[in-house]
Amino acid sequence: MTRNNSQGNMLDKAMTVLDCYQPDGGAFRLTEIASRAGLAKTTAFRLCSDLVRLGLLDRDGDTYRLGGKLFELGSLVPRRFQLREAALPFLQDLFEATHETVHLGIREGREVAYVERIHGHQALSLPSRIGGRLPLTCTGVGKALLAFSGEELIEEVLAQPLPRLTPHSVTDPVRLRTAIEQIQVFGLAYEEQEAVLGVCCIASPVFDGSTAVAALSVAVPRARFRSAQLAPAVRTAALGLSRALRSGG
Amino acid sequence: MTRNNSQGNMLDKAMTVLDCYQPDGGAFRLTEIASRAGLAKTTAFRLCSDLVRLGLLDRDGDTYRLGGKLFELGSLVPRRFQLREAALPFLQDLFEATHETVHLGIREGREVAYVERIHGHQALSLPSRIGGRLPLTCTGVGKALLAFSGEELIEEVLAQPLPRLTPHSVTDPVRLRTAIEQIQVFGLAYEEQEAVLGVCCIASPVFDGSTAVAALSVAVPRARFRSAQLAPAVRTAALGLSRALRSGG
DNA sequence: AAAATATGTTCCATGACACGGAACAACAGC
DNA sequence: GCTGTTGTTCCGTGTCATGGAACATATTTT
Numbered sequence: 031m032t033r034n035n036s037q038g039n040m041l042d043k044a045m046t047v048l049d050c051y052q053p054d055g056g057a058f059r060l061t062e063i064a065s066r067a068g069l070a071k072t073t074a075f076r077l078c079s080d081l082v083r084l085g086l087l088d089r090d091g092d093t094y095r096l097g098g099k100l101f102e103l104g105s106l107v108p109r110r111f112q113l114r115e116a117a118l119p120f121l122q123d124l125f126e127a128t129h130e131t132v133h134l135g136i137r138e139g140r141e142v143a144y145v146e147r148i149h150g151h152q153a154l155s156l157p158s159r160i161g162g163r164l165p166l167t168c169t170g171v172g173k174a175l176l177a178f179s180g181e182e183l184i185e186e187v188l189a190q191p192l193p194r195l196t197p198h199s200v201t202d203p204v205r206l207r208t209a210i211e212q213i214q215v216f217g218l219a220y221e222e223q224e225a226v227l228g229v230c231c232i233a234s235p236v237f238d239g240s241t242a243v244a245a246l247s248v249a250v251p252r253a254r255f256r257s258a259q260l261a262p263a264v265r266t267a268a269l270g271l272s273r274a275l276r277s278g279g
Numbered sequence: 280m281t282r283n284n285s286q287g288n289m290l291d292k293a294m295t296v297l298d299c300y301q302p303d304g305g306a307f308r309l310t311e312i313a314s315r316a317g318l319a320k321t322t323a324f325r326l327c328s329d330l331v332r333l334g335l336l337d338r339d340g341d342t343y344r345l346g347g348k349l350f351e352l353g354s355l356v357p358r359r360f361q362l363r364e365a366a367l368p369f370l371q372d373l374f375e376a377t378h379e380t381v382h383l384g385i386r387e388g389r390e391v392a393y394v395e396r397i398h399g400h401q402a403l404s405l406p407s408r409i410g411g412r413l414p415l416t417c418t419g420v421g422k423a424l425l426a427f428s429g430e431e432l433i434e435e436v437l438a439q440p441l442p443r444l445t446p447h448s449v450t451d452p453v454r455l456r457t458a459i460e461q462i463q464v465f466g467l468a469y470e471e472q473e474a475v476l477g478v479c480c481i482a483s484p485v486f487d488g489s490t491a492v493a494a495l496s497v498a499v500p501r502a503r504f505r506s507a508q509l510a511p512a513v514r515t516a517a518l519g520l521s522r523a524l525r526s527g528g
Numbered sequence: 529a530a531a532a533t534a535t536g537t538t539c540c541a542t543g544a545c546a547c548g549g550a551a552c553a554a555c556a557g558c
Numbered sequence: 559g560c561t562g563t564t565g566t567t568c569c570g571t572g573t574c575a576t577g578g579a580a581c582a583t584a585t586t587t588t
Contacts, residue, residue, distance in 0.1 A: 039545075040289045040575070045333045048352055055355035060536065070577045075537070077575095084294045092536075096356045098387060103297055104353015105410025106304035107345045119400040126375055138347060148397075151368040161354025288574070289546065309565065319548045324566070326546095341565075 170233030234268035419482030483517035
């Protein structure tokens with residue numbers, strides 16, 4: 031006992047505490063935080079008090095939640111913030127044309143990081159969440175990004191076992207390779223129930239030169255999926271955003 | 280010299296560093312961070328290295344920017360996240376009805392904290408920013424929140440000098456009091472160039488019972504401002520969201 | 529009612545580690 | 559060349575984070 035297993039400085043421990051909230055931003059009691067973070071109760075108490083004082087944690091009775099300061103700082107992260115600002119009008123156009131769930135994502139390592147997600151009243155239950163990440167190979171946005179991120183990344187991804195979110199996820203490197211070539215030719219990425227059963231997706235990359243800096247997509251319930259109607263809307267939105275980024279700087 | 284003016288523990292210093300990025304999420308060099316945060320160069324270096332390792336800061340050559348981890352965590356802040364999720368469909372409706380800039384905000388102390396802001400291609404240059412804050416008394420969303428946050432807060436706000444963002448900002452407590460009473464009667468808050476010259480705004484509170492948990496608004500260039508057209512759209516969106524929150528839990 | 533088991537909180541001696549000055553390395557520019 | 563920047567490493571000093579023990583309070587068990 032009394033082991034300080036999570037070695038590191040005070041900052042590391044603070045992050046360990048904040049990382050407890052990863053899947054959903056729930057509410058935790060002090061003891062729960064201490065055990066999850068592998069800290070002594072006293073240490074967790076002092077740490078949480080500090081975090082509350084700084085606004086990184088909110089205290090509500092006996093439970094702690096993520097604090098408003100984090101939201102404040104998170105909104106300032108430049109790549110996300112600037113991209114969102116430039117993209118929003120085009121995402122709105124796309125939503126208005128389709129009234130389906132619209133995504134905007136960027137590549138971060140071998141994953142998609144979702145920057146924006148807008149939807150109407152019929153909210154699909156999707157694993158994609160603003161600020162969340164998914165494998166590049168199981169999502170429309172991800173495949174669109176992958177296809178235009180350079181050959182070396184593609185080979186790097188293909189060399190490793192491909193993750194499987196549903197039975198429809200593409201796990202055969204050969205099939206994925208041909209899919210990528212299709213995407214490179216047409217500038218559109220299709221995804222059918224590879225991330226969530228019952229949901230299809232069509233995505234298009236946003237270019238800066240010849241590499242993709244982002245991608246946007248429309249996710250549609252399988253029953254309503256009509257690629258002939260969606261594809262032009264997605265493409266024009268992506269091209270419009272590409273053009274806006276080029277002229278905007 | 281060599282003074283440790285920013286007393287406090289390591290966490291405090293880390294926050295001081297992150298707070299350097301407040302107005303815009305710019306990029307800073309190490310020396311700049313050190314001087315802004317009042318830290319010795321060595322300390323700033325070690326701190327920034329730690330922050331980069333944790334993903335709270337991104338290093339790009341010789342400059343540091345806010346890191347993706349902050350965005351990730353910020354998106355999980357529960358009050359913001361859940362409210363946004365519930366509100367988005369109604370904000371979309373409102374945008375589609377007006378094609379003007381739409382805001383969603385909550386009260387945080389004596390300020391509005393903006394949770395969402397959507398706009399089309401004609402982007403107004405506004406001080407409201409997602410994650411940003413403004414005085415309650417200078418904005419439509421703020422006044423809508425203030426009017427339904429209980430009498431004691433109103434008196435507290437009226438007792439202090441009222442901030443002035445433009446020459447049109449209401450700084451007379453008596454005038455503000457009557458404005459608040461109007462808002463309480465009609466459930467709509469008007470704001471004309473009180474936050475930004477040339478921009479008017481009409482807002483409506485989102486209720487949980489008899490107190491406002493949020494407010495949404497439409498901001499319109501003065502030339503296009505037609506309250507008869509906007510008011511019903513804003514009101515129906517706010518009422519719809521109130522109803523959705525009540526039934527949703 | 530007492531005992532038991534939770535919770536969050538305060539106190540404090542100890543020692544790990546954050547601190548910042550000095551020194552170094554790699555540039556840029558009068 | 560020298561003098562001004564940067565960012566970076568090293569290291570002795572002393573601070574402050576640490577976690578065990580003890581306390582307070584509530585809820586549950588005996």
